[in-house]
Amino acid sequence: MRSAFVTTLALFGAVKAAVQGFDVSHWQSSVNFAAAYSSGARFVIIKATESNNYIDPKFSTYYTAATNAGFIRGGYHFAHPGETTGAVQANYFIAHGGGWSGDGITLPGMLDLESSSSSQCWGLSTTAMVAWIKAFSDRYHTVTGRYPMLYTNPSWWIACTGNSNAFVNTNPLVLARYASAPGTIPGGWPYQTIWQNSDSYTYGGDSDIFNGAMANLVKLATG
Structure with missing residues (x-):
């Protein structure tokens, strides 16, 4: 049986459209969600x-405001690999707003x-880092189904x-590259699902471009 993400990959690979979105945190003291929606943005990652x-x-506050403005929205977790296990941090994320539901308006976390301010790779080897990410990813999947x-x-x-x-066949890639094009995609992914372009x-907050049409974005949220 094909995984939901593999099916989604096939859908995204066939389209040339794009959907504007953005991501925010406490570093943004105020966000105009209504104006962003009116301008054409349709998703927010908080x-x-x-x-x-x-x-x-x-x-x-921002999650509620995004919901009220009509956005597809989701949460994100800033990882501290090596401080605690991936599973522990996944549980913390899920317990504090980062979960997923199949309501059609919630993105997977x-x-x-x-990098941290003092260490690019948090003191982990490449093997240990991959294992940490996998532990987080697997725990998130076990609890949420995504x-x-x-x-x-x-x-x-x-x-x-x-x-x-x-992670090519399981996890959508959100690629950070501030340029006029996504450029080379790392990790064997054929393309990015979302491109943080500015x-x-x-x-x-930051500008994000979804690599697909609105129907594909809804599919990502629906699962």
């Missing part, structure tokens, strides 16, 4: 948690994988996972 001891203070989206940039993925292709979006 920071929910970090490590296993931090809840973003704006998450609840996103795992934010990037695999999380993985947010990363090519240099981090190559340096910290050895350019692993272990760290400055008119109505708040």
